[in-house]
Amino acid sequence: MAQSASHKFGQALGKLFEDIVLDDILKPRLQQFAQTKNYYLDWQHSRPARSGKKVTWEDKYGNKHDLDFVIEIDGTDDQLGRPVAFIESAWRRYTKHSKNKAQEIQGAILPIIELHHLSAPFYGAVLVGDFTKPALDQLRNNGFAIIYIPYRDVVAAFKEIDFDVAFDEKTADESYTAASKRLASLNSSEKNKLRLALMRVSKQEVDRFMDTLRNCLNRFISQIIIMPLFGTRYEFENIDDALTELNTVDIDRPIGQFERFEVIIDYSNSDTIRATFQNKILLADFLRKLKS
Structure with a gap:
């Protein structure tokens, strides 16, 4: 055509x-x-x-x-x-x-x-x-x-x-x-x-x-926050069960195994990167790449 x-x-x-x-x-x-x-x-x-x-x-x-x-x-x-x-x-x-x-x-x-x-x-x-x-x-x-x-x-x-x-x-x-x-x-x-x-x-x-x-x-990193998270995983099928179990959690004496790293990177121009890593090796590799 x-x-x-x-x-x-x-x-x-x-x-x-x-x-x-x-x-x-x-x-x-x-x-x-x-x-x-x-x-x-x-x-x-x-x-x-x-x-x-x-x-x-x-x-x-x-x-x-x-x-x-x-x-x-x-x-x-x-x-x-x-x-x-x-x-x-x-x-x-x-x-x-x-x-x-x-x-x-x-x-x-x-x-x-x-x-x-x-x-x-x-x-x-x-x-x-x-x-x-x-x-x-x-x-x-x-x-x-x-x-x-x-x-x-x-x-x-x-x-x-x-x-x-x-x-x-x-x-x-x-x-x-x-x-x-x-x-x-x-x-x-x-x-x-x-x-x-x-x-x-x-x-x-x-x-x-x-x-x-x-x-x-041209931005530069102004702050790095790394939060290693430990705890016990709770899974529920409905809101009522979640609310019931929540009342039994003792936040003053936390227990549990390592879950993940939560990372927050703040930049000078207000950009922010939020990421989750399952082990130190992956987190370390990510941080090294930020240097380049």
Whole structure:
């Protein structure tokens, strides 16, 4: 089935944003930060440590997701490191699609975060186009840092090269076809003007995003709490039995065998890691990894 003229133009516009916003604007900032911390920044390119060009990570269910950027500790070209930041992007022309896209990003990233929760990683999204406030709030409320470039800013940026992209669902196919041809024929000078225009309109968003990333990954441990728990396990089938037995427990003279270690790690930026370990070896291994 042939693509509609509007869909074809939208895809081409999305690819251009990917090249400019991700590759020309955000990636240099991420690379600069990663180099100062001796981290490894992975993006969609060939890397011996993985197959193909895609940056693919599994979630806690074993599902694989392709991402735009991942920052790793101890990563190299030849070796995957421990991931501490995940970043995904999306372009949407109409708000009616924004909620679904937000849910798609959330559904891909959060299960990965849950798998690597002991690293308390940073996660963010770069959104270009029309996204509703509820869609943006949904991501922010789930812990995402956001770079958002609204479609009105996109239109303003294109005006810098005398290119009107203020199209909507009523725009004729002929106009989309002509726009696609114009988009495909942009020269280096026009692309550079467009890059500078998008850099200006997105500067505040990108700066805020990088500050959040830096604050997350530059944090330091402010407190470590280790609680070895001993006791007798009681199991019940109903609330009444539990209440009855609770009245017989003598908390002044505790008895029982070792159950587990409860660990709380507090960071300078108010992040907290809570974990449970069944023995000293696993706990010690976890604490050593926090030093890296």
